[in-house]
Amino acid sequence: MQLIIDTLAPLIFLIALGYILKFTIADNNWSAVLNKLAVYILFPSLIFSGMIKVNIKEIDDFSFIYWNMAILTTIILTLFLVTKWLKFSKERANTYVISVFFGNVGYLGFPILHSLMPGYEGVVSIHIAIYTLLLFTFGIAILEYSVYKKVSVKIVTDTFKNPLMIAVLLSTIVILLDIKLPFTVIKSIDLLAGGATPIILISLGLFLAQKLPKVSYKDTVALVLLKLIAMPLIFYIYFYLDGNSKVVAISVLEAGMPVAITPFVLGELYPMDRELIALCIIISCFLSIATLPLLMILVGAV
DSSP: OHHHHHHHHHHHHHHHHHHHHHTTTOOTHHHHHHHHHIIIIIHHHHHHHHHTTOOGGGOSOOHHHHHHHHHHHHHHHHHHHHHHHTTOOHHHHHHHHHHHHOBOTTTTHHHHHHHHSTTOHHHHHHHHHHHHHHIIIIIHHHHHHHHHSSOOHHHHHHHHHSHHHHHHHHHHHHHHTTOOOOHHHHHHHHHHHHTHHHHHHHHHHHHHHHSOOOOOHHHHHHHHHIIIIIHHHHHHHHHHHHTOOHHHHHHHHHHTSOBOSHHHHHTTTSOOOHHHHHHHHHHHHHHHHHHHHHHHHHTTOO
């Protein structure tokens, strides 16, 4: 539990710092500028930097990749269809689809799982890559569809013009072709990537300081429960049937990570309820201090 608290503490601190800055030196333009910097430069760098470090050669059994992609795709489709059936607004529907599916698998998931299961860093990186790839392909396509309301060539072209999607595509090409990038290029991208998380968290604090979130608490409770309870339980069924392997235990724990900051960033580009996302990020982070240790016990990781 101490590891989880130590990993979450900087997140909360940076959000609080952004909140304080709004009442000291930050004006109304800060949030918009920081969001654009994150969307167009820092976050694409973070995605590219993380994905090119994935070493596929370290993996002996790739079955967990297929299962993760199948389960996550099913979850995305189910959320999409259910929110349509319930006639949610596009902002509310997009928020559910993206926020429930995509958790904090990188910043929070990697250090925790690295500590719990040393030697499985490659497997953890593959999990992060799966979530990232699905979000910026399938997820972005759904967000684009919510804007145009029909399947068209424009959805495809706009999806592939998205800076985050471009980062995924470029990093995938580098991995598949085993391209060796110059040290200067990698170091520069890593420096930019290092600024992504703090900038977004500070921006989130600024956003919260501008106005108190006026959201449906039913939606807040539902979204947090889906993310912290329903998601990992779905993966636990797979874990139980698979024979309780460490690789699948990683899948369960990654599925139970709290709401990520990525949906908040995407809310700058697409119709999403950023107030609901902001509140769910904070609440799910605090609650994960209790839920993650329970999941660890459930899968025998502690």
